[in-house]
Amino acid sequence: MSEMRTPVPDAPSLGELLAAGRAVPGHRPWPRAVVDVDDWGLAAECLTQGSVTLLGLWGEAEAVHMALLDEPAAAIGVLSLSCPEGRFPSVGELHAPAIRLERAIQDLFGLEATGLPDARPWLDHGRWGFRRPLGNAERAAGAAPPYPFLPVEGEHLHRIPVGPVHAGIIEPGHFRFTASGETIVRLEQRLGYVHKGIEGLMTGADLARGAELAGRVSGDSAVACALAFARAAEAALQVEAPRRAQWLRALMAELERLANHFGDIGAICNDAAFSLMHAHCGVLREQVLRAADRSFGHRLMRDVVVPGGVAHDLEPQGAAAIAAMIAEARRRFPPLVELYDNTASLQDRTVGTGILRPALARRFGAGGFIGRASGRGFDARRAMGYPPYDELEFLVPGLEAGDVDARVWIRIREVEQSLGLVEQILARLPGGPVREEIATAHAVHEGMALVEGFRGDVLAWLRFDASGRIERCHLRDPSWFQWPLLEAAIEGNIVADFPLCNKSFNCSYSGHDL
Amino acid sequence: MRKLLFEILVKPPLTEDAPAPDEAAVAELARAVDQAARRRLGRSLAIRQVDAGSCNGCELEIHALNNAYYDLERFGIRFVASPRHADVLLVTGPVTKNMREALERTWAATPGPKWVVAAGGCAKDGGCFAGSYAVTGGVAGVLPVDLHIPGCPPRPVEILRGLLALLA
Numbered sequence: 001m002s003e004m005r006t007p008v009p010d011a012p013s014l015g016e017l018l019a020a021g022r023a024v025p026g027h028r029p030w031p032r033a034v035v036d037v038d039d040w041g042l043a044a045e046c047l048t049q050g051s052v053t054l055l056g057l058w059g060e061a062e063a064v065h066m067a068l069l070d071e072p073a074a075a076i077g078v079l080s081l082s083c084p085e086g087r088f089p090s091v092g093e094l095h096a097p098a099i100r101l102e103r104a105i106q107d108l109f110g111l112e113a114t115g116l117p118d119a120r121p122w123l124d125h126g127r128w129g130f131r132r133p134l135g136n137a138e139r140a141a142g143a144a145p146p147y148p149f150l151p152v153e154g155e156h157l158h159r160i161p162v163g164p165v166h167a168g169i170i171e172p173g174h175f176r177f178t179a180s181g182e183t184i185v186r187l188e189q190r191l192g193y194v195h196k197g198i199e200g201l202m203t204g205a206d207l208a209r210g211a212e213l214a215g216r217v218s219g220d221s222a223v224a225c226a227l228a229f230a231r232a233a234e235a236a237l238q239v240e241a242p243r244r245a246q247w248l249r250a251l252m253a254e255l256e257r258l259a260n261h262f263g264d265i266g267a268i269c270n271d272a273a274f275s276l277m278h279a280h281c282g283v284l285r286e287q288v289l290r291a292a293d294r295s296f297g298h299r300l301m302r303d304v305v306v307p308g309g310v311a312h313d314l315e316p317q318g319a320a321a322i323a324a325m326i327a328e329a330r331r332r333f334p335p336l337v338e339l340y341d342n343t344a345s346l347q348d349r350t351v352g353t354g355i356l357r358p359a360l361a362r363r364f365g366a367g368g369f370i371g372r373a374s375g376r377g378f379d380a381r382r383a384m385g386y387p388p389y390d391e392l393e394f395l396v397p398g399l400e401a402g403d404v405d406a407r408v409w410i411r412i413r414e415v416e417q418s419l420g421l422v423e424q425i426l427a428r429l430p431g432g433p434v435r436e437e438i439a440t441a442h443a444v445h446e447g448m449a450l451v452e453g454f455r456g457d458v459l460a461w462l463r464f465d466a467s468g469r470i471e472r473c474h475l476r477d478p479s480w481f482q483w484p485l486l487e488a489a490i491e492g493n494i495v496a497d498f499p500l501c502n503k504s505f506n507c508s509y510s511g512h513d514l
Numbered sequence: 515m516r517k518l519l520f521e522i523l524v525k526p527p528l529t530e531d532a533p534a535p536d537e538a539a540v541a542e543l544a545r546a547v548d549q550a551a552r553r554r555l556g557r558s559l560a561i562r563q564v565d566a567g568s569c570n571g572c573e574l575e576i577h578a579l580n581n582a583y584y585d586l587e588r589f590g591i592r593f594v595a596s597p598r599h600a601d602v603l604l605v606t607g608p609v610t611k612n613m614r615e616a617l618e619r620t621w622a623a624t625p626g627p628k629w630v631v632a633a634g635g636c637a638k639d640g641g642c643f644a645g646s647y648a649v650t651g652g653v654a655g656v657l658p659v660d661l662h663i664p665g666c667p668p669r670p671v672e673i674l675r676g677l678l679a680l681l682a
């Protein structure tokens with residue numbers, strides 16, 4: 001990873017970076033500006049200094065875009081660089097969090113990130129039958145080339161290759177451990193196994209098809225991804241979902257958060273060989289999914305959030321089912337928290353294990369419980385204040401320790417907050433329609449959204465063409481910035497603690513690979 | 515913890531009755547599973563789950579089979595860590611091109627007699643990812659599929675019904 005650079009004196013603000021370029025009309029709700037190569041480079045310098053945070057970096061046939069966040073001001077902006085020559089200056093050369101994103105851009109669009117320190121393919125395993133499938137596509141036949149893992153030198157080191165098929169019921173990916181005895185010296189991840197070409201399928205899709213795909217980016221975040229897509233589309237088309245729909249969306253988002261947090265708290269304890277927690281948390285998770293099913297007709301609430309609102313209203317018995325589930329969780333969860341807190345053998349495994357340093361979490365803009373357990377308090381619900389969160393009361397918990405234990409505690413606190421949010425929503429759920437019809441637009445519109453999923457902030461960006469179809473849609477899962485941090489956090493831990501650390505991060509393979 | 519353990523002793527279990535095996539699935543299987551093979555399995559089934567490019571939704575519901583409500587192990591069905599211990603490969607996802615070889619190798623490592631169960635709409639024909647440059651479009655194009663469980667994702671009870679049909 002690149003060293004921190006000496007600061008540029010008087011680093012420009014996000015507003016100044018945007019003002020230096022040509023503003024693009026019709027990009028909502030935040031500004032987008034086309035900049036020149038120098039200002040693109042200046043933005044990369046700002047990233048290394050931490051005056052702005054990288055929210056996303058994506059390509060299209062002849063341009064690259066980077067989304068930046070000015071955290072204290074809660075301001076967002078997109079800088080674009082057109083690259084007719086098929087090249088752009090690498091951001092990853094200065095700012096490591098951009099490296100994998102640029103490798104993906106190279107694979108998908110064939111745009112070259114000049115200066116990129118690691119130019120190995122990332123999503124392209126040489127098996128698609130095409131190179132640059134979303135750019136100037138070219139047939140590529142022949143056997144898949146071997147992947148050059150990073151060289152390791154040193155005495156008494158051994159390597160342990162794991163995956164892509166793992167021992168449990170989990171998604172596929174390859175982990176290459178280099179260990180000295182029991183201690184991990186380096187972990188190198190290789191991902192891309194579940195790349196489905198979602199962004200390719202998005203191109204040319206209509207709104208309904210786009211929403212269907214967005215809801216299938218990462219199954220555990222079906223609501224969050226669909227919500228990010230819907231809000232981006234609504235921003236582009238200047239439509240606002242009815243008030244009741246916005247509250248129902250938040251209800252679903254909090255149920256999704258509860259289900260995942262319950263499931264994962266149990267699973268983390270299970271990986272620390274404490275299966276009692278797993279069994280009890282599994283019951284709580286199941287109860288959330290059943291309440292969701294009764295309320296919205298689907299256990300994962302898939303295809304319910306749609307552009308313009310929600311596909312259908314809460315089922316008549318839904319509110320009562322959710323209220324009963326919440327009451328049950330309020331009764332059953334506290335003894336489990338006490339059990340976690342008071343079991344020395346469990347704490348022995350989680351405290352001090354897999355530490356992610358706050359500086360690194362900040363630099364990578366780590367979202368969700370991973371960031372919040374390492375001192376980065378960002379939560380899109382609070383920072384962006386999208387409705388109805390601007391009217392609801394909740395706390396964003398934060399810790400500094402950055403170990404497995406801290407990540408568990410953040411999730412425990414978030415469960416408590418979500419229980420309260422669901423109660424508030426049920427008590428104050430406004431009436432009225434749940435869906436606004438969206439007429440097909442016949443002009444180019446661009447929109448983006450940032451939404452807080454259980455795992456962190458999900459970014460969606462899209463452009464409609466003049467026929468109202470999606471010309472380009474990019475969905476950035478929080479895992480893009482979290483996976484590399486797992487490589488850092490695992491260093492110096494023992495191999496046997498990897499499952500525990502991995503589960504405490506619980507990054508999405510599908511959301512990352514797309 | 516003692517209080518919690520005591521509660522477990524005095525409270526009725528959460529586990530629900532087994533669903534009736536899916537009629538259609540039983541018919542589909544009658545062709546695939548013969549009596550002799552069923553005798554060899556001895557009413558116990560070891561499953562190796564393979565994610566061949568799923569969105570992870572199917573995995574979540576397969577996981578749920580282990581919770582107290584479904585308690586899969588009471589039927590003699592259990593998930594195993596290695597294909598070498600498996601009777602059944604439970605495959606999800608549209609089979610991405612990047613996962614195809616790993617899936618084939620997992621199948622090759624599974625000793626016979628063996629069955630392939632494809633779970634979810636993606637595993638059937640690529641589902642909503644069909645037509646992408648990056649997917650092969652369903653498990654049947656890569657492995658001989660004995661049973662398909664529809665749904666996106668199938669509910670745990672639907673997966674359970676399908677698996678029970680393998681033992682019926």
Ligand code: SF4
Nearest residue numbers: 568569571634635636
């Ligand atoms: S069938 Fe549905 S839930 Fe299962 S992997 Fe496909 S999209 Fe995901």
